[in-house]
Amino acid sequence: MKERGILAVVSGFSGAGKGTIMKGLMSRYDNYALSISATTREPREGEVHGREYFFVSEEEFEDMIREDRLIEYARYVDHYYGTPKDYVMSQMEAGKDVILEIEIQGALKVKEKFPETLLIFVAPPSAEELKRRLVNRGTETADVIDARMKRACEEAEQMDRYDYLLINDEIDRCVEELNGLIQGQHRRMTLQEGFVSQMKQELKNISE
Numbered sequence: 001m002k003e004r005g006i007l008a009v010v011s012g013f014s015g016a017g018k019g020t021i022m023k024g025l026m027s028r029y030d031n032y033a034l035s036i037s038a039t040t041r042e043p044r045e046g047e048v049h050g051r052e053y054f055f056v057s058e059e060e061f062e063d064m065i066r067e068d069r070l071i072e073y074a075r076y077v078d079h080y081y082g083t084p085k086d087y088v089m090s091q092m093e094a095g096k097d098v099i100l101e102i103e104i105q106g107a108l109k110v111k112e113k114f115p116e117t118l119l120i121f122v123a124p125p126s127a128e129e130l131k132r133r134l135v136n137r138g139t140e141t142a143d144v145i146d147a148r149m150k151r152a153c154e155e156a157e158q159m160d161r162y163d164y165l166l167i168n169d170e171i172d173r174c175v176e177e178l179n180g181l182i183q184g185q186h187r188r189m190t191l192q193e194g195f196v197s198q199m200k201q202e203l204k205n206i207s208e
């Protein structure tokens with residue numbers, strides 16, 4: 001039987017480069033599945049429904065909440081974002097390691113529901129660099145950039161609730177480090193599970 005996949009959450013300030021790291025990881029390794037979230041925000045240029053996000057209306061999103069079709073959801077800078085349950089569960093069952101690229105409130109909710117989830121926070125080398133990346137991306141208005149920088153200040157307060165901090169100084173190095181972290185967690189879980197069931201059996205045998 002194929003081993004069940006693990007769940008990893010990757011969060012980080014808007015503009016920290018999570019998207020690029022995810023692309024690198026997906027193109028180099030085939031054991032990962034990236035969850036596609038639902039959101040009520042408008043698509044950015046080049047974004048495709050069902051690829052970057054499922055772009056839905058507020059009503060559709062609220063239906064998903066009511067019907068318990070989301071693992072978690074949160075409001076982020078005026079919009080809803082949430083993780084559809086079915087895909088994540090079926091991919092993990094199929095043995096894929098599933099990555100959620102979500103913000104902090106959602107990450108903490110997932111950890112509460114599934115305590116063995118690995119929480120990884122991606123940060124740029126400095127705050128200056130973050131602002132520069134947001135401005136250079138050129139997809140947001142000045143107001144949205146300000147809102148996202150404010151949100152980064154709030155999120156920084158909670159960075160220490162994550163299991164690992166990944167500094168995005170160089171993409172290739174980051175991708176390898178991320179893969180190492182997730183595979184390390186895999187080995188830890190397998191070892192633990194194997195050890196626990198073997199120990200239970202041995203104790204039973206001895207006490208019989």
Ligand code: 5GP
Pocket residue numbers: 011012013014037038041072073074076081082083084101102103104105106107
């Ligand atoms: P963006 O609008 O830049 O694509 O995403 C804004 C923020 O929402 C990012 O921090 C992103 O990680 C987060 N996000 C994306 N999908 C989800 C989701 O399903 N749930 C939660 N809680 N946050 C999400």
